[in-house]
Amino acid sequence: MVQEYRNIYQIARESAGFTQEKASELMDISVDSLRAYEGSRRIPPDKVVIKMIEIYNTQYLAYQHLKTSAEVGQKYLPHIKITDLSTATLNLQTQVDDYNELERLLVRIVSDGKISEDEECDFERIAKELNDVVEAIYAFKFAKQKSE
Numbered sequence: 001m002v003q004e005y006r007n008i009y010q011i012a013r014e015s016a017g018f019t020q021e022k023a024s025e026l027m028d029i030s031v032d033s034l035r036a037y038e039g040s041r042r043i044p045p046d047k048v049v050i051k052m053i054e055i056y057n058t059q060y061l062a063y064q065h066l067k068t069s070a071e072v073g074q075k076y077l078p079h080i081k082i083t084d085l086s087t088a089t090l091n092l093q094t095q096v097d098d099y100n101e102l103e104r105l106l107v108r109i110v111s112d113g114k115i116s117e118d119e120e121c122d123f124e125r126i127a128k129e130l131n132d133v134v135e136a137i138y139a140f141k142f143a144k145q146k147s148e
Helices: 008-016 020-027 031-038 046-056 062-068 071-076 085-108 115-142
Strands: none
Touching: 008 020, 008 031, 008 046, 008 062, 020 031, 046 062, 046 085, 062 071, 062 085
16 A cells, blocks of 8 residues: 655645645745645745744644754754654653753863863763753654643
């Protein structure tokens, strides 16, 4: 069974419950342009993506757009695994707790305004923990919430 490929723009529109016709009307673009974006034939300009985010009410599309279409996003934005809200909350708390265990070490390392060679390894470990916290914050922000 062949499953049709749906890209991030199509998924966002369908999740918001819009037809291509209605969405293109609200964004003031042609249906052909929207089809090109959703068919991965063209990357929408930022002003169109902003309209999509606002109309579809999905900030996650901004993150996905940067992660998939911009070289800087591909290189520097972490991969975010979307989970349910409970899992995301517990993961965030775990990551914050892990960082908190290293906070005194960070203060000790930076108290003199420089990082010695002896302290570089610990500083890198703390920086990695902070990256894990940032990733957990995004996962929490974009977590799937149960429908009532």
